[in-house]
Amino acid sequence: MNARELYAQAVSIFDAALRAVPADRHAAATVCAGWDLRALVNHVAGEDLWAAELLAGRTIADVGTALDGDLLGDAPLAAWSAAADAAGKALVEAADDTPVALSAGPTPVDEYLRQLAADHLVHAWDVATAAGTNLRLDSDLVAAVTDWFAPVEEAYRAHGMIGPRPPLAADAEPQDRLLAMFGRSEALAATERFGAAFDTQDVDAVMATMTGDCVFESTAPPVGERHTGADAVRAAWQRFFAEAGEHRFTTEERIAAGDRVIVRWRYDWPAGHVRGVDLFRVSGGLVAEKLAYVKG
Incomplete structure (x- = not known):
């Protein structure tokens, strides 16, 4: 050219x-x-x-x-x-x-x-x-x-x-x-878009930041619940937002390592709080995996 x-x-x-x-x-x-x-x-x-x-x-x-x-x-x-x-x-x-x-x-x-x-x-x-x-x-x-x-x-x-x-x-x-x-880090940008969409509790906006074959693992004990594919992940977000009530995620740190990003966070609700991490994998500027872990 x-x-x-x-x-x-x-x-x-x-x-x-x-x-x-x-x-x-x-x-x-x-x-x-x-x-x-x-x-x-x-x-x-x-x-x-x-x-x-x-x-x-x-x-x-x-x-x-x-x-x-x-x-x-x-x-x-x-x-x-x-x-x-x-x-x-x-x-x-x-x-x-x-x-x-x-x-x-x-x-x-x-x-x-x-x-x-x-x-x-x-x-x-x-x-x-x-x-x-x-x-x-x-x-x-x-x-x-x-x-x-x-x-x-x-x-x-x-x-x-x-x-x-x-x-x-x-x-x-x-x-x-x-x-x-x-x-510049495309992986960091992708997780920031995901976080901004998540804060709105708009499931369509959240899914727009994820791939069609995305995977989400929740923090449910003992090993987390695994949701595979856009339909399953969408349903998981819908249940979470419906049940969460008053809550707030606060990002404490983002660390990029290739196509993966570690996000340290604090989750507050009226009765208390926990701290944890998400391990993201990004593909094509979209979140392909979100694996969540919490301090128990």
Whole structure:
């Protein structure tokens, strides 16, 4: 896939993810430390406004501080669209053999576009995750960005541009691998979506975070009750919510290890509380297993 196609498709995926965000989630936290959703969109819009300037032949000094601060105003979606359109128009006029004046030095247009494509693609997943959805990225784009990023991953990490790579299962899926390269854990995101849905006691929302062949093992003594398949697990949740009364789960810690996540929790009800752990297995961004254990 050439760099222009890669960039255009990544922008389209980011745009679709942003337009799918529910109105009540526009201030949601993201996996990017210190950024809520608006701050993340402001960053990506800023990148495209910079691209419009740099692809037109201007330098960082030429632009100065014009693109600092809030770029979204009162209409974030419209501002983002305008930024993406400006970059796209500048790209039409940009020659492939004209270097772009980046802070790292003159950079070929092809390389610059691959940098931008990677950022848009990964941040599209960030946007969807903040909105509580499981975004499956196009496999060809995942492969193209992975191939480009693999040789430079450690340099990016050494300069503090990405976080530590979380542990991965040996047979991790390509999307899991790409996200881990950029310091993200799809397994953690999946269990957080499950927890948020569980707190609503909405069985449909809970099941939307689980695979069709999911498994749930409860804490019922002595060895737990095992429920296999979506129908059986759905029925288990329906019984639990109907019988639980006033209760609250509080997550104390999440630890990711490849496609598995350990969640330490405390469960409170009017007469007391217990503490326990869930062992999750995640597949394709969905919970495939939830095995629960409690201090007895």
